[in-house]
Amino acid sequence: MKSAKLAITMLMLASAARAVEVADCRLVPGWEQQGPRREFVADNLFEYMDGNAEGYLIYGFTRMEGVTCTSGGDSIIIDVSEMTDADAAYGIFAANRDPNQAVAPIGMGGQILPRRATFCKDKYYVELAANPEKDHTPALKAFVEEMEKRILGRSTPPDALAWFPTEKLMSARLIPESVLGLRLLKRGYVAQYESGKAFVVAEESAESAAAVMNKLRERIGQTTPTKIADEAFQANDRYLGGLCVFRKGRYLGGFANLPQPQDAASLATALVGRIP
Numbered sequence: 001m002k003s004a005k006l007a008i009t010m011l012m013l014a015s016a017a018r019a020v021e022v023a024d025c026r027l028v029p030g031w032e033q034q035g036p037r038r039e040f041v042a043d044n045l046f047e048y049m050d051g052n053a054e055g056y057l058i059y060g061f062t063r064m065e066g067v068t069c070t071s072g073g074d075s076i077i078i079d080v081s082e083m084t085d086a087d088a089a090y091g092i093f094a095a096n097r098d099p100n101q102a103v104a105p106i107g108m109g110g111q112i113l114p115r116r117a118t119f120c121k122d123k124y125y126v127e128l129a130a131n132p133e134k135d136h137t138p139a140l141k142a143f144v145e146e147m148e149k150r151i152l153g154r155s156t157p158p159d160a161l162a163w164f165p166t167e168k169l170m171s172a173r174l175i176p177e178s179v180l181g182l183r184l185l186k187r188g189y190v191a192q193y194e195s196g197k198a199f200v201v202a203e204e205s206a207e208s209a210a211a212v213m214n215k216l217r218e219r220i221g222q223t224t225p226t227k228i229a230d231e232a233f234q235a236n237d238r239y240l241g242g243l244c245v246f247r248k249g250r251y252l253g254g255f256a257n258l259p260q261p262q263d264a265a266s267l268a269t270a271l272v273g274r275i276p
Contacts, residue, residue: 076143171192188200213231
């Protein structure tokens with residue numbers, strides 16, 4: 001028991017040390033720290049984020065290390081948030097990125113704008129905000145390049161994003177809870193198409209996924225069995241329109257918000273073929 005507790009403590013300390021190394025003004029020559037470092041956990045994040053804290057907690061926020069850097073009359077606020085896992089880090093990045101700007105290949109994904117830069121790598125979500133109002137791109141880029149090097153772990157987007165068929169795909173992102181507005185689907189990816197939307201939810205096991213399928217049948221009612229993957233059904237729902245839900249091992253997926261259930265079933269067949 002003592003060995004297990006010691007191992008957990010060491011992992012937490014290692015994680016914290018890595019965040020400190022990333023949030024460091026000395027990474028770029030000519031910049032120095034102003035004021036004390038910022039440290040927050042889930043219980044007191046609201047003291048720093050005020051009304052925006054919930055937007056972090058919902059994605060599995062665990063801790064934050066922050067610092068303010070200055071050079072001449074310029075300042076850059078750096079915050080490094082540690083999330084529960086890489087999916088959560090990518091999820092909060094996708095939720096906060098500028099949808100009108102391209103995603104750059106920085107870690108799992110990033111953006112560098114004139115006064116703001118964000119990126120995610122492994123379970124870390126990094127934000128930089130520059131002042132005063134002018135183009136700070138060179139400084140932000142310099143910090144991002146050095147910070148990205150110091151974060152170990154996953155540097156590719158979540159696998160689930162590649163499972164969605166690309167034809168007429170408009171967007172895809174992590175939904176941290178109540179996928180499709182259903183509490184039974186706790187966390188998963190949703191893709192918006194020109195017509196309808198697709199989803200993929202990973203359960204802990206095939207058995208737990210099967211249990212959720214049974215509850216979904218009861219929740220939706222008047223479902224028709226469909227031969228897709230391990231099991232599937234289609235239905236017309238008051239809120240979700242024509243839909244089809246399937247289970248493949250521990251994964252639940254399907255299409256919704258289509259005119260007819262048959263349309264959803266056809267698209268779900270294409271989706272299930274892309275899931276390993």
